Amino acid sequence: MTKRVTWQREAVRGALSSSDGFVSAQSLYSALRESGSPIGLATVYRALSDLAGEGEADSLQQEGESLYRACTPGSHHHHLICRNCGLTVEIEADAVEAWAASVAADHGFTQPSHVVDVFGLCANCQSLS
Amino acid sequence: MTKRVTWQREAVRGALSSSDGFVSAQSLYSALRESGSPIGLATVYRALSDLAGEGEADSLQQEGESLYRACTPGSHHHHLICRNCGLTVEIEADAVEAWAASVAADHGFTQPSHVVDVFGLCANCQSLS
DNA sequence: CTGCTATTGATAATCATTCTCAGCACTTTC
DNA sequence: GAAAGTGCTGAGAATGATTATCAATAGCAG
Ligand SMILES: [Zn+2]
Ligand SMILES: [Zn+2]
Ligand SMILES: [Zn+2]
Ligand SMILES: [Zn+2]
Numbered sequence: 263m264t265k266r267v268t269w270q271r272e273a274v275r276g277a278l279s280s281s282d283g284f285v286s287a288q289s290l291y292s293a294l295r296e297s298g299s300p301i302g303l304a305t306v307y308r309a310l311s312d313l314a315g316e317g318e319a320d321s322l323q324q325e326g327e328s329l330y331r332a333c334t335p336g337s338h339h340h341h342l343i344c345r346n347c348g349l350t351v352e353i354e355a356d357a358v359e360a361w362a363a364s365v366a367a368d369h370g371f372t373q374p375s376h377v378v379d380v381f382g383l384c385a386n387c388q389s390l391s
Numbered sequence: 392m393t394k395r396v397t398w399q400r401e402a403v404r405g406a407l408s409s410s411d412g413f414v415s416a417q418s419l420y421s422a423l424r425e426s427g428s429p430i431g432l433a434t435v436y437r438a439l440s441d442l443a444g445e446g447e448a449d450s451l452q453q454e455g456e457s458l459y460r461a462c463t464p465g466s467h468h469h470h471l472i473c474r475n476c477g478l479t480v481e482i483e484a485d486a487v488e489a490w491a492a493s494v495a496a497d498h499g500f501t502q503p504s505h506v507v508d509v510f511g512l513c514a515n516c517q518s519l520s
Numbered sequence: 521c522t523g524c525t526a527t528t529g530a531t532a533a534t535c536a537t538t539c540t541c542a543g544c545a546c547t548t549t550c
Numbered sequence: 551g552a553a554a555g556t557g558c559t560g561a562g563a564a565t566g567a568t569t570a571t572c573a574a575t576a577g578c579a580g
Contacts, residue, residue, distance in 0.1 A: 264547085264556090264557075265557085266545085266546065266547090266557060266558070268545085268546090268557095268558065268559080270558080270559070271558095286536085287536080287537080288535090288536070288537095300560095301559090301560085302559060302560035302561070303537095303560080303561090304537090304538080304539085304559075304560060304561085304562095305558080305559055305560065307536095307537065307538075308558085308559090323452045323453075323455070324452075326452070326455065326457075326535080326536070326567080326568075327535085327536060327537090328455075328536085328537085342494060342495060342498055342500060344500065345502075345504075351498050353494055355490065355494075357486070357490065358487060358490060361484065361486060361487060362509050365471060365482055365484075365509055366471060366509055366511040369471055369480050369513075370513065370514035371471060371473065371509075371511030371512060371513055371514070372511055372512050372517055373474075373511055373512050374509060374510065374511040375474075375509075375510050375511070376507070376508065376509045376510065377506060377507070377508045377510075378487075378505070378506070378507050378508075379505065379506045380491050380494055380495055380500075380503060380504075380505045381503065381504045381505065381506075382495040382500030382501055382502055382503040382504070383500060383501050383502050384498075384499065384500055385499035385500070388501055393525090393526075393577090393578080393579090394526085395525095395526055395527065395576085395577050395578075396577075396578095397526095397527065397528080397576085397577075399527080399528070399529095400527095415567090416567080416568080417566090417567070417568095429529095430528090430529085431528065431529035431530070432529080432530090432568095433528075433529060433530085433531095433568090433569080433570090434527080434528060434529065436567095436568065436569075437527085437528085455536080455537075455566085455567070456566085456567060456568090457567085457568085
């Protein structure tokens, strides 16, 4: 059951880190391939899923596909995402955390979790329109 | 370009309304079929997409599929959803609306929108465990 | 009723994601 | 170092949801 360190996983981790915003498994795969890496698609999916499971990456679903991003490990936070270029800013929101927890409790729900994402057009993308 | 009223669309609207929580297009199709309706799958998808576009239904993505729910028309609100049975409660959150708008503005993002959903286990599902 | 055209639905086509499984690559054991 | 054990990889098949096709059907205006 020992976990092994392979260049494939490191390649995915590296490619993820070098991106400003959220990326899809497919586009990450294409990018790696175009940069000369012979990595396989299934491996990219596995690596991303592992990273997300270990808390080294955050993910969100958009238009039927999962997007991933290398995020500050171990910290719960949310994202402000540019709808156009994907540029992402991590945001803290203690008030929202508390609100989510209390709303669940008020209605008798336990084991609360939440999805909170803010989208918009970043300054750069606005100037291009 | 006139919109026509067909029994198919009404059937989908009705089936949606009779559900407590969010449902997938596939399960709605199955339910309709089992209740004797000869409706087609593509039509269910089209009807749901139309309802969502007209603001008569809300939708959210979960585990790679779109879920729909008949919601209070014209009102912006969020949802508290039971992870187990899908039971859904509509919730207002003016504070969160304001927070989302200001967070976007603070970082120079325009045309803000947001996704805010709270999940948990409803009282009924807790007692079954 | 008649004609126009939006709508329908069986089926094929897409697309992202997962599965299969044989071959490969580290590790550990002699 | 060679052999054995086992996690990892990847090409391609399989899956599952959603969308596109397109000929037949059925609202609806006149
Ligand atoms: Zn941008
Ligand atoms: Zn949070
Ligand atoms: Zn429940
Ligand atoms: Zn809101």
